[in-house]
Amino acid sequence: MRRPLPADMFDELCPSSLNPIRFGDKWAALVIRCLEDGPRRFSELRVPLSRVTPKVLTQSLRSLERDGLVKRTVYAEAAPHVEYELTPLGRSMLEPMAVACAWVEQHWDELLDAREAYDDAARLHQAG
Amino acid sequence: MRRPLPADMFDELCPSSLNPIRFGDKWAALVIRCLEDGPRRFSELRVPLSRVTPKVLTQSLRSLERDGLVKRTVYAEAAPHVEYELTPLGRSMLEPMAVACAWVEQHWDELLDAREAYDDAARLHQAG
């Protein structure tokens, strides 16, 4: 049995507008991380992604499927369910994602400072 | 004198919706590539980015400036002009961008095939 995904896998400000690098749509990168350790069911994904409505989560999953990054499998058994898993193509994207994440982590403070400085200057320019 | 940016630096389908990895807004990655070899003026950038309206290009540049990725300098001389250049932070982003670009190039055919297959299946499912 796979261990369930923790509900607090992503903090509230994830994704953040401060991160300039995006993979797919707004939630795609988080979905991919959820699938890193193997197939997951829709309801499993909803646990860490509780802030995403089912409609939007479905959209994101379909988009990933469309791009060949995720495989969707329907099990029409007594207890019907659906599983999502990374394709080899999807798994290969973990590498550029890791590089991007490393860059973001490494430069997070600079990004934060830059935005604060810019917004402060803009506010001054507005008032003054 | 820096050599001017070629008008055909980016082909028509750039950026493409097929590329799942995005840096900043729609045009940011192209702007960054334009600045790779040194400062450029607004009008210089407009040459390869002729499909971008000045308003949107300005938006993109301001956003990059806000994130500390690009520096904007105003020269209020006889012939007033403005130059944009990459900050060290902006230049550091070239590395994850190169990794992402390599991944996209390497997997472009797979992405194309996946989308075609998905859309064909969807169309069949629609008709049938």
Add this chain to the structure above:
DNA sequence: CAGAATCCGTGGGGATACTG
């Protein structure tokens, strides 16, 4: 020259309610 102002269409994202 380097934008700003204005108007506008589209669509992505979200809330809520409902279903095979």
Add this chain to the structure above:
DNA sequence: CAGTATCCCCACGGATTCTG
């Protein structure tokens, strides 16, 4: 369980026109 249906909003991108 795994979504769909509907409605809504607004932010993004673009076209056009105007300006310090």
